[in-house]
Amino acid sequence: MPDKHEQVARTILKTTEEARRRLNEFSARMLRTRGGRIGSGMGAVIEALWGFFVNQILLEDAKCRIELARMYGHDYNDFACIGRGVEWHPETREGELLRVEVKSMVASADESKAHFDRLGHELHETDLLAVFLWDWLPVPAPGGPPPVGGYVSPQVKDYFVGRASDIAALRDALHRECGGTFVESGTCPDKCAVDACLHIGEPLNAKGSRERPSGPSSTRTKTVSYQANFGGLVRMLGCRTPQARSIVRKFYAESPTVKTHLDFAARNFLRVAKVLRE
Numbered sequence: 001m002p003d004k005h006e007q008v009a010r011t012i013l014k015t016t017e018e019a020r021r022r023l024n025e026f027s028a029r030m031l032r033t034r035g036g037r038i039g040s041g042m043g044a045v046i047e048a049l050w051g052f053f054v055n056q057i058l059l060e061d062a063k064c065r066i067e068l069a070r071m072y073g074h075d076y077n078d079f080a081c082i083g084r085g086v087e088w089h090p091e092t093r094e095g096e097l098l099r100v101e102v103k104s105m106v107a108s109a110d111e112s113k114a115h116f117d118r119l120g121h122e123l124h125e126t127d128l129l130a131v132f133l134w135d136w137l138p139v140p141a142p143g144g145p146p147p148v149g150g151y152v153s154p155q156v157k158d159y160f161v162g163r164a165s166d167i168a169a170l171r172d173a174l175h176r177e178c179g180g181t182f183v184e185s186g187t188c189p190d191k192c193a194v195d196a197c198l199h200i201g202e203p204l205n206a207k208g209s210r211e212r213p214s215g216p217s218s219t220r221t222k223t224v225s226y227q228a229n230f231g232g233l234v235r236m237l238g239c240r241t242p243q244a245r246s247i248v249r250k251f252y253a254e255s256p257t258v259k260t261h262l263d264f265a266a267r268n269f270l271r272v273a274k275v276l277r278e
């Protein structure tokens with residue numbers, strides 16, 4: 001990653017710690033409730049709040065020359081880091097330094113569903129991935145001791161921010177090791193003409209079924225339209241062949257981003273910790 005981008009990425013990572021503090025404090029005050037449910041869309045709220053708090057912190061620093069913009073339209077990315085006050089053209093990325101895709105996972109859910117399934121060739125070298133691990137945690141009751149079945153609010157417990165393409169490289173290597181493939185030019189299962197095929201790079205699982213809704217339509221199964229295992233941030237480590245373990249070890253040793261990501265996952269998910277220990 002070029003120096004300037006590296007520096008911006010470091011600023012965003014550094015700012016995230018304070019953003020998390022503000023987010024959790026805001027949440028304890030404003031998103032306090034009794035009960036709390038999974039699958040409530042709260043993950044999307046946390047993803048958005050992170051961006052707004054990071055931007056707030058950046059704008060408080062008069063010397064800081066960047067700000068975080070919320071993407072509109074159907075882009076994969078959630079935020080773009082742009083020069084403060086500069087002209088911005090999202091269609092061409094003019095004015096931008098990098099983009100951030102944000103994911104969230106619930107710590108106590110059986111299957112943490114954060115999916116990072118953007119294709120390798122769609123990623124820019126400078127794109128960042130931010131992952132937030134959160135849960136409903138007890139917070140003080142308003143004015144008095146907590147009643148039985150007390151108050152909770154969504155709290156970010158841990159996070160990862162790092163270069164997206166490094167995580168995608170590990171994901172893709174493990175996908176292949178598990179018997180998966182990617183659609184290549186001229187061999188599309190839909191038999192598309194070479195220059196008309198929109199499926200290049202789409203992941204297919206070991207049985208040839210598509211992993212994303214945009215995969216070849218002839219590869220859907222009778223029961224599901226697509227598999228959705230590809231890019232599961234914890235699930236991608238479920239491939240347990242000796243070769244898969246050596247792929248994980250190699251990436252862990254060679255990519256500081258992957259090391260940070262896997263350490264984050266291992267702190268929070270026992271099965272990831274086991275993979276790293278094996």
Ligand SMILES: [Zn+2]
Nearest residue numbers: 188192197199
């Ligand atoms: Zn095709």
